[in-house]
Amino acid sequence: MGKGHPTAARAFVDNRERAHWHDTALWFVREKRDRQAGSLPEWELLRETASSIKRHAQSQLADYLLQFEHEATANGAVVHWANTTSELNEIVTELLQSVDATDVVKSKSMLTEECHLNEHLAEEGIDVVDTDLGERIVQMRNERPSHIVLPAIHTKKEEVGELFHEQLGTEKGATDPQYLTEAARQHLREKFLNADAAITGVNFAIAETGGIVVCTNEGNADIGVSLPKMHIACMGLEKLIPKLSDLSVFTRLLARSATGQSITTYTSHFHKPRRGGELHIVILNNGRTELRAEPEIRDALHCIRCGACMNTCPVYRRSGGHSYNTTVPGPIGSVLNPSMDPKEHNSLPFACSLCGSCSDVCPVQIPLHHQLLTIRHSVKEAGGLAGSKRLSMRLASMVFKRPWLYKLTAGLGKCAVRLTPRFIKYSRLNVWGKGRELPPTPRGSFRKWYDKNGGSGGR
Amino acid sequence: MTRMEVAVVGRTTSRDLILNKIRAVELPDVSHPLVDGVLTGAIEYADTVGTFVGSAESVGARVHFCDTDSVVDIWHDICEEFGSGKTANVGIRGLNDDDLTDDSPHSASELVVYGTSGILGVAENAAIWVSDRAINHRVSLCLTQHLVLQIDAKSIVNNMHDAYAKLQDVRDDYGVFISGPSKTADIEQSLVIGAHGARTLDIIVVEG
Structure with missing residues (x-):
């Protein structure tokens, strides 16, 4: 199995100035595309x-x-x-x-x-x-x-x-x-x-x-x-x-x-x-004939290799093409490569925020972000999800399925985030916290606001 | 069987294998969206020639207008501007001095200015269709340092749909839409005119 996208992207991401320069260069191309499309x-x-x-x-x-x-x-x-x-x-x-x-x-x-x-x-x-x-x-x-x-x-x-x-x-x-x-x-x-x-x-x-x-x-x-x-x-x-x-x-x-x-x-x-x-x-x-047999993925064969999905992708722009370890990187590469060689490339469909911008700019309307989500499911089914992700997803699913539990954890969580010291909050166990900051927690909650202002339409 | 024969049998199998794999998966029948190749609702310009000129200038080409009688003068002016050196042309009105007649196309590498006529121009992107029908070596179009293309104002169409409609029955051995001089932006997205092909493009639009 190849090293995953986060590992392969590390060196690129660590050089913040250069990553920013790369991001800007590609966004410039994306804007030129927008002007042409708009004309x-x-x-x-x-x-x-x-x-x-x-x-x-x-x-x-x-x-x-x-x-x-x-x-x-x-x-x-x-x-x-x-x-x-x-x-x-x-x-x-x-x-x-x-x-x-x-x-x-x-x-x-x-x-x-x-x-x-x-x-x-x-x-x-x-x-x-x-x-x-x-x-x-x-x-x-x-x-x-x-x-x-x-x-x-x-x-x-x-x-x-x-x-x-x-x-x-x-x-x-x-x-x-x-x-x-x-x-x-x-x-x-x-x-x-x-x-x-x-x-x-x-x-x-x-x-x-x-x-x-x-x-x-x-x-x-x-x-x-x-x-x-x-x-x-x-x-x-x-x-x-x-x-x-x-x-x-x-x-x-x-x-x-x-x-x-x-x-x-x-x-x-x-x-x-x-x-x-x-x-x-x-x-x-x-492997193209095999791809053609997959109902949810086959539209990826329509690709005319314009690269627009890469220029617009927030992950590609900030992690660089080499982090994908593939011939075709970016959103379309994250669909094609795991579909053809799931073991080698199963981290790629997760190198995506599901923002959907790739699907919006694709000139042949490939539903890229839907396909990426589909492939995530197959990676999970095949047991290819990392342990930390499997655990957190199972916990989240447990909570989201039970409104009472959600209410409880949301309240507790808010306090916990405020009170927990930094070194614990951003410890190595919190993979998400690498390079990211939690937003400040609001005093009130949406639920309270809705009970007050939402009127009779509520629960 | 020799190695070559084995290889040939292998290939035939690959062809059948691929076709069989395709035929094994029947996809929903989708009809072709264009009737007679026509897309209705594509942009049209009130002034196709004016739009063409704007497009040409934006891709780095120079445009000269003239009547039939002065085409040759403009050709000579352009040749003079680019100094002494090998020039050749076929199809610039009244002229044909494409003397690159030896078998090897490599002789075209000496060309400083090459001129020929395009069959049609496209307003939306300044593309000009050029075929190698009359040209001795097709590589002349790209290998020359400076390219001159002559087109009739009347041959300028709105968009690519109109252009391909006109080319429908044309089966050129080699045909190319050329839009401006060669260019690249592969070094830090800085546009540089004059990559491998012609460094400049002069378009002579003949009116009347």
Whole structure:
């Protein structure tokens, strides 16, 4: 079992200044999203439509996958199927070996992170360079992305400056983002021009036309795949949408929800490989069909990976993406990961205040906080709840079920809180009291106030 | 069987395995919400061209207006502004000097200015649809230092719904909506124009 979220978040939370900076940076993105959402009167209609399209696609998924395979093949692409991550890694390795590729450029793909493809290819002697600037930064730091859209959001420009000074030879102490980005541009151009093959993720796969769509702001996917002979696109089977025109709905939602842009700079539609090139599309399952069988969780497969739920989540913003120990962190990650591997990730559904903000901003209306609550139930059923939580929950349930007992304990509790000395109140037994203060207890109680003012409607 | 053959059989099984797993779980039938791909009630602008210009400027592009006769002059002005160096274009009115005809697309890395024409523009986000139909190497669009796109004012539509409706019967090998020059905010959310793709985007809107 992995260490739980509270333990993994400790170091991040302890650095208050930095945690605050992280919180503010993400809230800034959330506000940009709000402005974009507010600029379209049809915003809610778009969300509802997107959700219905995804549900429709899921209901006829097998047919749409076959249609996609048929159309893509007719376009000249080769479609591969992988039931597990290791199958995907094998397929990609064999494809790369078939063209003697040793240097590969990759544009951002959370799916290949999920498969640990880079590590696998490194063992085969194939070097993969991530070309999205944020991903390149975390790759150079030997880290994993802490956010699915803003991979290096946890990193400060001083740290990037130092990193680039050491590895790319930029001036010592230089921290100007413009200057550092230019250095990365030069460094990665060379990688692009010398690459033997390119790997990308897929934002949308169109059953009707057999095409795939990749969205970037930097242009790294388009450059990466258009120079070498081989392009390998890796996608989860949930990326399928029925029609080309469905993209009108999703492209209007994606960038607005993700970064508060009206659209990404490049929304690239690949139907055929570049002249003289090869296009391979690998479709991955890795537990998605099992998720699809779970009535209360399956809507999580609608996710278009915009990251809006992370930007708004009070827990994510204050604990950082790495505290989740997963490829996809935040609310959607706290649904996906425990559903696929409950033992490893059973603390994640509790890294949540059930405020529901994630569900409100989700562009495809995934009921995230309801799902998190559902998963909490399954964790409890499976006996995965920590002892301290089990005990306190049982006590609370006992009290809440009995009004007389509630009345008694509320009265006693108020006195107890006032009279108990600090060292006992905030002792190690009170896990809740770590970093939190109890509010001052009021003199009166709601019950007394209601008896006086509530009138005859009361008991 | 050779190793490759074993692998191929394995893959076929994976395909069937996945499809069977999907078919084993029947989900409630949900109809597609859009009839003929149309979403009714999407935003429309009184002045689509004006809105397009506003959107373009907000994503960091420059917009030039002109009539048919002066397109070429503007193209030359832009090339001159970016100094000497390799320029090429296909489809800027009356011109075609995309001489990147060798097999390798790598030659496009020398490009300083590349110009071509877009099929349509979208007012809500300044996206311009460009396909590789006439282009020798599709990578030219991103690998050039500076990009110039020409569109007809009449081709500007309100929103993405109108745009995809127009592209419905188009099956471009490669087509891309380009909205502004390449950019990134991966270092502390500071916007930097000029990530991997073109550093600048000039849009020539042809009226009349």
